[in-house]
Amino acid sequence: MSTGSQAGALPAYLRIAEHLTIEIGAGRLAAGDRLPPERSLAARYGVSMMTLRKALGVVTERGLIERRRGSGNYVLGGARHVGTYALFRLESVPDGGGLPTAELLSLDRIPKPDDLADIGTAPEGWRIRRLRALDGRPVAVEEIWLDGRYEGLRTDHLSESLYKTYAERLDLTIARAEDRVGVGPLPGWAPETLRLAPGTTMGLVERRSFDQYGKPAEASRSWFAPDRARYYARVP
Template identity: 65%
Template sequence: MPGDTRDASEQGALPTYLRIAEELTIDIGGGRLGEGDKLPPERQMAADFGVAVATLRKALQVLADRGLIDRRQGSGNYVLGGKSNVGTYALFRLERNPGGGGLPTARLLDMAKMTKPADIPDIGTTLPFGIRMRRLRSLSAEPVALEEIWLDGRWHDDNGLTPRTISESLYRTYEERLFLKIRNVEDRISAAALPDWAPEDLGLAPGHMMGYVERRAFDQYGAPCEFSRTWFDPTRARYFARVP
């Protein structure tokens, strides 16, 4: 963007405490942390995340504000039910392999207003164009996946959605910038070859067989609004879901 001197890898980067809050929220929403579970001591958690205790406490306060944990003075931090409050934060379904979890981050590779390709499903209107975004996803700083996202043209906003304003948490950006809330999704999992636009950072050659997720997302009114493709390396990441 004109006048933007930041490195592309820094654009949209969340503060460290919010990244930690995102990871813990995903763990709660995805069922890795269950109702009533006690979190490890704060000093241990801070050491595990490689941050100061003050930073860790800011992240925990975000969780408390979301109604996801109960911070009990002198006792510790306990997971609440929270299912109604995790919202879109629980929809990220990749975790480290092995080990699970992993601090999720993303780097925007490309963003453009383009004609919708014929091979994507209906995403909401007869408008011929959509917003295509391509991103490199990492877990705990290790690149694990590529994403290609198509957002329906009715949500296009030259001021609300730009390379500068997109944060690592894309659904969070939708809510804050476009007043678009992703309420539910449909995921289909298979395998597919890595596309030819894969960056060298991923460390795999185009054509390499990957785990593959196609997602169709629906807005707060129940209408389809977005379609995405995710190619993930199954040696580094796996898809996780708990039902119910």
């Protein structure tokens, strides 16, 4: 089964929470920094005060900020990036950051290709193809393979965060990942909205991900435009 429709978007409050989490994790909002006033943040994100405060509540629960009565919201020391996109490594050029979003291009259960990394013993796998954007600008395409031992995946299950979908639908937690970074040609299935010709030399991230039991579960390739995005890996 295939679809050109967009996967379920994260709610507005979660998008805001993710953006703030990314900014804190990258150090652009440092320990002790005071966030802009809530009304200013709500206007910046184009949401109501209720939505903005719900987002701030999520970031507070993650231990990244604290609210000081009569003073505002402040970034806490020792904050770690623990959000939905904690393992997403692409950021905008030239300033970094950017809120990741994803558009589902196709979902198919098919035999695994011979060159696929070991992700389990099932003869078939789920192949997921997506277009990735940062702050609404297309920057990459990705092809993800999930082992076929996981059953019942459907397009209407997939949110912008696959790891969130895995946890909620498949009882699968991606605990760690190994990345290899290089270059490679843009595949022919990339959509026209990326505005790059097939075969264009792209940055390439090859990832193998492991479940909560240490077993391989997923492999992916992400082709990104190096003039639009960079790969970042930060060590605490």
